[in-house]
Amino acid sequence: MTVALFAPCYVDQFYPGAAVATLRLLEALGLDVAVPDGAVCCGQPMANAGFAQAGAATEAAFERTFAPFDVVVTPSASCAGHLRAHVPGAGGRTQELCGFLHQTIGLDRVAALGARWDARVGVHVGCHGIRGLGLATPTEAGPDADGPTGTLRHDVVAALLGTVAGLDQVELARPDECCGFGGTFAVAEPAVSVAMGRAKLADHLGHGAQAIVTTDLSCGMHLDGLARRAGERLPVVHVAQALMTGVGVPA
Incomplete structure (x- = not known):
């Protein structure tokens, strides 16, 4: 291959x-x-x-x-x-x-890397990942038989981050809610974009997240900018950086 x-x-x-x-x-x-x-x-x-x-x-x-x-x-x-x-x-x-x-x-090979990050993080899977690529089942698909309504099912990203020792993934109220970036949407509709981003940040901060791990740093750039402008210290990192923490590339 x-x-x-x-x-x-x-x-x-x-x-x-x-x-x-x-x-x-x-x-x-x-x-x-x-x-x-x-x-x-x-x-x-x-x-x-x-x-x-x-x-x-x-x-x-x-x-x-x-x-x-x-x-x-x-x-x-x-x-x-x-x-x-x-x-x-x-x-x-x-x-x-x-x-x-x-x-x-496969998760076994990823886990064998031995990553470790002692942190409490919020996870942001972008809309394209959830609804376009099936990285998780969106909440609008109905309640999860194995968990409360609002829990993402078949969450590929959570499973991968579960291989990182010491990493605590916080449970968000709306795990699949859009961050408001949307590429040019943030330019065309800045007030709506900012309001959505602030709501997303509040969800992470309200649940004690010390950092945000995301599949898309375009979303991350939006959230990071809003956090810094609000005086909040909430670093945003990519999933790859989290999976390599303690292995060679620190988050």
């Missing part, structure tokens, strides 16, 4: 540590991972803004760059969701990191 890492543009520019953690995580699991040049964006921002044609060249560059690889892994559910839905030449081979680890690698 040939594996390539795709670091989305915002990760590359603003959160390179998450890309490094993803690469080291995959390598620690015994994979030979390539990081090819040539694709800088998946085309999602243009498509979401209603200008799909403007992103066509970007999507074509992605297809050319990753054509030689069996699997393309990315630390972004929103980018993976866009590629799988709109870039058929490569989307079928593109997997979001958490889904890839859970379905292809």
Whole structure:
């Protein structure tokens, strides 16, 4: 199996540590991972803004760059969701990191890394991950037979973070509520976006979270900015960084 890492543009520019953690995580699991040049964006921002044609060249560059690889892994559910839905030449081979680890690698191999992080964290799985990629069952699907209403079922991210010793995942009132970012939505509807983000932050802080772990640092960027402007210290890290804490890349 040939594996390539795709670091989305915002990760590359603003959160390179998450890309490094993803690469080291995959390598620690015994994979030979390539990081090819040539694709800088998946085309999602243009498509979401209603200008799909403007992103066509970007999507074509992605297809050319990753054509030689069996699997393309990315630390972004929103980018993976866009590629799988709109870039058929490569989307079928593109997997979001958490889904890839859970379905292809397996929890036992992830647990064998021996990660440890003594912290109480809130988990934010982005809307694309829950409703687009099935990383968890959304609460609107109905009450969970094994837990109270509001509990995410089949939670891939929680299962992965459960392999990290010392990590306490807080139970949120609305675990799958949108953070309000939504890409260009945050620009077009700033008041609504900020209100949703503040409500999400209040859920995490109200349940004693010391940090937020997320599948999408686009959401994380939004929440982190709101937290800092409110004078709250609530670091936001990617799942890959959490899984590598104590192994080689600290959260």
